[in-house]
Amino acid sequence: MNLLIAGANSDLAVCLAETFAAMEKPANILLASRNLERLEATAKDISIRFDVPCKALAFDALDYESLPGFYAALDPGPDWVILCFGYLGDEKKAEQDWAEAKHILDTNYAGAVRFLEIVAADLEKRKTGGIVAIGSVAGLRGRKSNYHYGAAKAALGVFLSGLRNRLHPAGVRVMTVLPGFLQTKMTQGMPLPALLTTSPNKAAALIHAAWKKQKDIAYIPGWWRWIMLVIRMIPEKVFKGLSL
Amino acid sequence: MPSRISGWGRYPWIEAQIAVADTTSAARKHLLAWPDCIARGAGKSYGDSALSQNVLQMTPLNRILAFDADRGEVVCEAGVGLDKLIDAFLPKGFFLSVTPGTKQITVGGAIASDVHGKNHHRCGCFSTCVNWIDLMSAAGEIIRCSPQQHPEIFQATCGGMGLTGIILAAALRLQPIKSAWIDQKTIYCRDLDAVLAAFDEFADMPYSVAWIDCLAKGACLGRSVLMVGEHAGCGGLSLPEKPTATIPFSFPNGALNSASIRLFNTAYAWVHRRHAGESRVSLDQFFYPLDGIANWNRMYGNRGFLQYQFVLPRSGGADGLLAILSAIAGMGMGSFLAVLKLFGPANRNFLSFPMDGYTLALDFGIQPGLLPFLDRLDRLVARFGGRIYLTKDVRMAPWMLKEGYPLLDRFLQVKRSIDPHNRFRSLQSNRLEIA
Ligand SMILES: Cc1cc2nc3c(=O)[nH]c(=O)nc-3n(C[C@H](O)[C@H](O)[C@H](O)COP(=O)(O)OP(=O)(O)OC[C@H]3O[C@@H](n4cnc5c(N)ncnc54)[C@H](O)[C@@H]3O)c2cc1C
Numbered sequence: 181m182n183l184l185i186a187g188a189n190s191d192l193a194v195c196l197a198e199t200f201a202a203m204e205k206p207a208n209i210l211l212a213s214r215n216l217e218r219l220e221a222t223a224k225d226i227s228i229r230f231d232v233p234c235k236a237l238a239f240d241a242l243d244y245e246s247l248p249g250f251y252a253a254l255d256p257g258p259d260w261v262i263l264c265f266g267y268l269g270d271e272k273k274a275e276q277d278w279a280e281a282k283h284i285l286d287t288n289y290a291g292a293v294r295f296l297e298i299v300a301a302d303l304e305k306r307k308t309g310g311i312v313a314i315g316s317v318a319g320l321r322g323r324k325s326n327y328h329y330g331a332a333k334a335a336l337g338v339f340l341s342g343l344r345n346r347l348h349p350a351g352v353r354v355m356t357v358l359p360g361f362l363q364t365k366m367t368q369g370m371p372l373p374a375l376l377t378t379s380p381n382k383a384a385a386l387i388h389a390a391w392k393k394q395k396d397i398a399y400i401p402g403w404w405r406w407i408m409l410v411i412r413m414i415p416e417k418v419f420k421g422l423s424l
Numbered sequence: 425m426p427s428r429i430s431g432w433g434r435y436p437w438i439e440a441q442i443a444v445a446d447t448t449s450a451a452r453k454h455l456l457a458w459p460d461c462i463a464r465g466a467g468k469s470y471g472d473s474a475l476s477q478n479v480l481q482m483t484p485l486n487r488i489l490a491f492d493a494d495r496g497e498v499v500c501e502a503g504v505g506l507d508k509l510i511d512a513f514l515p516k517g518f519f520l521s522v523t524p525g526t527k528q529i530t531v532g533g534a535i536a537s538d539v540h541g542k543n544h545h546r547c548g549c550f551s552t553c554v555n556w557i558d559l560m561s562a563a564g565e566i567i568r569c570s571p572q573q574h575p576e577i578f579q580a581t582c583g584g585m586g587l588t589g590i591i592l593a594a595a596l597r598l599q600p601i602k603s604a605w606i607d608q609k610t611i612y613c614r615d616l617d618a619v620l621a622a623f624d625e626f627a628d629m630p631y632s633v634a635w636i637d638c639l640a641k642g643a644c645l646g647r648s649v650l651m652v653g654e655h656a657g658c659g660g661l662s663l664p665e666k667p668t669a670t671i672p673f674s675f676p677n678g679a680l681n682s683a684s685i686r687l688f689n690t691a692y693a694w695v696h697r698r699h700a701g702e703s704r705v706s707l708d709q710f711f712y713p714l715d716g717i718a719n720w721n722r723m724y725g726n727r728g729f730l731q732y733q734f735v736l737p738r739s740g741g742a743d744g745l746l747a748i749l750s751a752i753a754g755m756g757m758g759s760f761l762a763v764l765k766l767f768g769p770a771n772r773n774f775l776s777f778p779m780d781g782y783t784l785a786l787d788f789g790i791q792p793g794l795l796p797f798l799d800r801l802d803r804l805v806a807r808f809g810g811r812i813y814l815t816k817d818v819r820m821a822p823w824m825l826k827e828g829y830p831l832l833d834r835f836l837q838v839k840r841s842i843d844p845h846n847r848f849r850s851l852q853s854n855r856l857e858i859a
Contacts, residue, residue, distance in 0.1 A: 213446070217447045217448070217449060218446060221489060221501065222487055223487075224487065224488070224490065225488045225489070228488050228489075228490070228491045228512065229488060229511075229512040272504035308775050
């Protein structure tokens with residue numbers, strides 16, 4: 181497969197690249213992100229360990245004008261695209277500072293839409309492959325701690341379901357991934373409350389398995405579906421008084 | 425935000441500022457912004473060598489950058505775990521040339537401690553297979569050092585406990601192997617004389633290590649089980665999947681007391697006496713038996729533990745071991761894990777631990793009376809011309825360092841030349857006055 185990972189510097193993205201490199205041979209992997217200093221090392225690491233071609237590409241989801249050119253230059257064109265970029269941002273800041281709020285909306289929603297439309301047009305024409313996009317359980321109900329981020333991810337979720345609907349006749353798949361809390365490399369070796377967190381490694385394996393099973397929507401891990409079901413069932417009257 | 429961290433011994437705990445080095449530029453940025461700092465790998469050193477108020481977490485710098493199969497040379501970032509190297513290169517027929525008793529450590533930590541394995545008598549320390557190191561100095565410059573290029577910096581950095589700079593990347597030579605299996609031979613040894621003789625008898629075997637019952641007294645003093653091994657010639661290059669057990673919480677303080685340890689040690693000796701002989705075991709079983717139990721350090725309770733590892737030169741070493749084992753058996757301060765090894769000749773690195781002779785490593789739960797007791801052992805070790813391993817140390821006094829490491833002054837010369845303001849420091853370097 182020809183796999184493009186957009187936003188490839190996150191821990192989850194790296195683990196996804198490793199998982200697909202290990203499980204989907206022969207694979208050709210393109211890693212795209214802003215920070216090439218990190219990415220080039222990651223690309224070498226993956227190509228050496230898994231004996232696959234792996235390249236690092238400069239990519240900025242916020243530089244909308246550059247996106248068509250970026251995609252057109254890919255050779256060969258990808259048959260699968262995993263969208264990993266996202267920006268959690270600082271909620272408190274976003275409430276007062278439009279620049280921060282806009283940055284959250286632009287990265288998680290507008291940038292994703294701009295890019296996925298380009299990908300979708302190509303895959304639809306070629307009638308192949310599909311899109312895997314990382315959403316968030318935060319997009320399933322607004323909470324005071326991250327509702328800017330949550331709202332952008334919610335919008336992305338609706339966009340993806342529409343896109344899935346549109347691409348279905350062409351046989352092009354769209355999978356929405358809804359991960360819960362992930363533990364990242366930043367915290368490696370430090371004590372963490374482990375109860376609700378999943379390692380990016382584990383998450384990547386679960387995402388790969390869901391992809392194999394051709395799921396449309398995958399909670400990662402699966403029990404988040406039930407947690408979110410409960411959280412979504414709490415009446416708004418009660419919910420507004422809670423601090424979850 | 426400050427985090428609470430400790431070494432593997434869970435003693436002491438401190439509050440530290442931790443910054444993540446995920447790129448060279450990030451490492452430089454933090455280094456230059458702080459008055460001082462120390463690099464930290466996987467935190468598997470027992471004591472206070474990777475503790476300081478400002479800690480640079482190196483594990484995110486964990487990429488393999490190049491591999492040359494003809495020369496068996498791999499270039500990688502310093503935060504790469506030995507486990508990652510094994511996973512990547514074992515299937516290609518390569519294994520680490522030197523490995524300690526856990527694979528859950530980083531390349532940076534292995535270099536900074538110049539770690540040794542069960543093959544020290546034949547292959548020396550980790551640095552033997554290091555072709556070069558990229559080191560970031562206190563000024564933020566990157567210096568490539570090797571036995572040929574800036575050899576003094578190389579000799580100070582291998583074994584230098586992170587005090588010469590931040591190791592960013594290294595080129596390592598791997599050894600070609602044919603199998604993921606080890607042919608192992610287990611020899612039961614009645615007493616100290618027997619095990620020392622057995623070490624000599626099996627000196628040609630690539631790997632050897634003895635487990636010693638340090639509570640055995642009198643005629644049984646030094647009762648041990650020697651394990652020797654060599655890479656098998658067949659059996660394939662993949663490792664069997666192995667479940668990991670986890671110690672989920674800290675045991676009550678004192679759960680590992682001398683009675684339970686005596687029981688364990690006796691049972692262990694007995695089992696091995698019965699099963700002495702030859703067997704084929706996986707690399708994991710042979711080299712990393714403890715990695716199968718996650719967080720085993722919690723067995724020692726909340727007070728934590730330490731490891732006391734010393735080496736005695738070969739001449740007079742047997743007498744020294746006898747004296748020290750008698751002192752330990754007499755105190756009844758049992759050690760669960762006591763490991764005895766024969767070392768080959770010392771290398772030229774200024775603070776590298778091994779020297780031609782015998783090394784013994786003992787784990788002790790932190791308990792009243794332990795520290796004065798170890799001070800007493802220090803004097804014995806010093807009297808027999810030995811020294812203490814820095815990566816296990818959390819308590820020795822500056823005199824003991826000076827006594828054991830005659831090349832300390834040369835180390836300090838190099839450190840002062842590339843770190844004139846003593847920016848690289850740890851709790852350990854402060855305690856030992858390495859500045
Ligand atoms: C179960 C077990 C078995 C062991 N067996 C052995 C053995 O057989 N032989 C042996 O020699 N040791 C052994 N050790 C000790 C271990 O190998 C060393 O302590 C090793 O240095 C730990 O590496 P780390 O990555 O965890 O480093 P840390 O514990 O994080 O740091 C150790 C030292 O390395 C320095 N350091 C780490 N990374 C860098 C870097 N990038 N740049 C500069 N300095 C750095 C730190 O400043 C510190 O001084 C064992 C430890 C355990 C827990």
